[in-house]
Amino acid sequence: MSWLLSLPLIIPFATAIAAFLVRGHASGRWISLTGSAIALAAAIALLMVVLDDGVIAGQMGGWPAPFGITLVADLLSAVMVLITAITAFAVAIYAFGDIDRRREELGYHALFQTLIAGVTGAFLTGDLFNLYVWFEVMLIASFGMLILGGEKEQIDGGVKYVALNLVSTLLFLSGIGLLYGMTGTLNLADLAQKVETIPNQGLLTAVAMMFMVGFGIKAAVFPLFFWLPASYHTPSFAVSAVFAGLLTKVGVYAMIRMFTMIFDHDIGFTHTILLWIAGFTMVTGVLGAASQGDFRKILSFHIISQIGYMILGLALMTPLALLGAVFYLVHHIIVKANLFLIAGIASRATGSTDLYRIGGLYASSPLLAVLFLIPAFSLAGFPPLSGFWAKYVLVKASLDAEFWFMAFIALAVGLMTIFSMTKIWAEAFWKPHPTNPDPALDQVPHRGALLLPVAGLAVLTMVIGLYPEPFVVFAERAAAQLLDPTAYITAVLGAAP
Template sequence: MTWLPVLPIVIPMATGVLAFLAGGSPALQRLVALIGAAALLIVSVVLTAEVMTNGIVAAQMGMWQAPFGITLVVDHLSAVMVLITAITGLAVLIYAFADISEGHVHFGFHPLLQLLLAGVCGAFTTGDVFNLYVWFEVMLISSFGLLVLGGTREQLDGGIKYVALNLISTVLFLGAIGILYGMTGTLNMADLHLRVQEVENGGLLTVVAMMFMIAFGIKSAVFPLFFWLPASYHTPPVAISAVFSGLLTKVGVYAMIRMFTLIFTEDVAFTHTVLLWVAGLTMITGVLGAAAQNEMRRILSFHIVSQIGYMIMGLALYTPLGLLGAVFYLVHHIIVKANLFLVAGVANRLAGSFELKKIGGLYKSSPLLAVLFLIPAFSLAGFPPLSGFWAKLILVQAAIEIQSWAIVAVALVVGLLTIYSMTKIWAEAFWKPHPKGFDPDMSGVAGSAAGVPTISRRDIAILIAPIAVLATMTVIIGLYAAPFVDFAAASAAELLDPAPYIAAVLGDAPLGSAQ
């Protein structure tokens, strides 16, 4: 089954090429993209089952033995991230059928989306630091294309900020890779785990670790490097915002978790203390930014920042329970955050705006949408028994376990402020009457009289279906948390004890450098 890790990259790449070749027919593009997304989901399920049954799967590209060749590695963490990427990609794709205009399809929405999914899956499965950089570049190119698709002034402004800061991250990342290679003679992650232990200049190694931390910190949108995110994520069509919010920053978090559990563990007292401070400040600044906003997508964008802090908190604690919480939080947050953006898109279509002061009446006229908002909103805030409650509970327990009381206080206060932000959306968009005095019903007919474009029942059904599926997943993870916690615990165990990972990659090969 060593060919399995290749498929999550090959399938979306091939799908993107076929969608590009079908550029003259939007209907054919949609069909090709749908088949490709479904195939990616099937393969990701099989890959996850293989890892759960037989352990870590490693594949050596071109039959070059590690550490000299390119290696793809899938452990529990990689497998679940590929799986959740496939689920999110398929959900957003279906939503896009009723959200993305013919013009956006004509200018390459489907090829770019598939290329983005290939980059994300490549980053999750690579076992080589340089190839991690390559997949980040694939993601950057495709995400920039999606971000400016449509060419509005607001999109171009957000796109310039997005690319400028991410290019800084890229240069820093590449520089850190070069120094690390010069110190160790290898870029294979499994081999690096062994080689960094032989480095005599521990101070320089810590400097390199901080370079990686800053580079991944920009990608993850942590404090104080997050300003590009709320400046850009609210500008493209909702389907694009949703896939960005669900996946892009999580690749940065994943990379940070991988590097600071497998490679940079020689000076944990310093590096992980810095990460803990970063986590707390990220949580606080993100939630305060959200509390100050009055546009739904801006509120949700700042909450991405805030919630990233919880994931970094789990890594910084660097205990089995802390890493368990970080993995659980990653999976929970991808589903919830993508879903909230999708709900915001439907609210905009029905009520005519993302601005809270300009909309209302959605609870009275669209109770189904109100319920589908409350589920991810309550989960984000940490209400029991939804998935967010267990994610926050595990992290708080992990912090209490090592008596890190300050971060416990920050996590609890930020949770309360998250409730405030979600309540503000509920009160303005759903509870109060619409300022123009109409009920934004699912047919869109009432809104048309007030200048809101009509929306067909077919489009409503297409938009609601993926939202309902993601909301159901949130409920299932909350009500039946045990198997998901067990999976996260297995991921945490592999992160803390990399011996199986190294054995799967290097096998019986001599542990030499790639010089």
């Protein structure tokens, strides 16, 4: 059982090492692709077992919890691991057309697989300090990927990214130290039981706020998001797609985990703050996007506004709202990574990501136009695409909890999202290209490798949208596990005495 848990971690690490040793050689991309495919199979197997047997846990090195490092997979962890593997697989295919030889020589594939290992580790770990370690693995790998290529703009974005993430890490680490001082344990399951016995619950709230700010920077919530639009439009498209899909979501996942399992002692205080954060994040993100004129910058700001929805689900803390948050996480990763991949193809066909200097894609490549419309409308929440159900559940949850204003904001932000998406549509696809009369998709090299993952992710969006029933049921079970962590605690620590 424990090997099933460790495989999604071991495979990307082993792939990273193999790809690193042959870096610069053409086989690196095949190693990366094969590794991603195997990791995908392992992630599917893990999810199957978790669906059948409930929460599973493994003690690494045979050291029993709460002393050793525990890996745990409940439904949320398992589905996040799977969605990470899917994104990684799609991007590994995309890299065939997007990553040039020079970046490969600098070790792109090794960094990419290390990043995936870091993300997967963060989803699987059941230990707070181990979570910090995975965050570091992620940060180091993502910094390497961000500045790969060494252009001036990339270094500029990279410095902002690293500086702010270090602040976040520092807060997170201080929080861990304080929590350890209060409870004497860092195992999440053990913590969940021990936090209730802390005499000074006010101090616990203070620590909760440190975690909120620390994870908030990672998740790019208001007002801590400014590193994201400063850096996400600079690296190559495959890199920005992985970042956009996965990195901020690890912050959101950590927040959901901590604020349902550990910091649920004073919901009236912490979750009210989260509610305000959610509202502001949604609004500022979408307004920021409206003011941008670059394909990737618009998408970057939309990541922020979408994070707001997930935080909204967490803040409401009802079963329906958490269902929405889980559903949103999964839907968002697929759609967002896909949109960044499309931005890459559009830029290759037309020569730029600056919306005012490109155009004519609809006339020259209607296939790409259709492939863009699916995730774009899904992002905005058009029925019957995946985003519609995600938004519907969250709006319904806020109405049920009688937060009318939040429901209104969620709907209004959806409307504003359509505005941004139509802007991209009008500028990049509809209007004729200002200089080049015929930007052609069929002149793009390796267009098969570029279009295949985009089409695959679009199909996934359609499937979730047209047949949401099993996904909603799944999200409901995951949300139930989050609200009642008994199964999680039992799986890690054994049955209560």
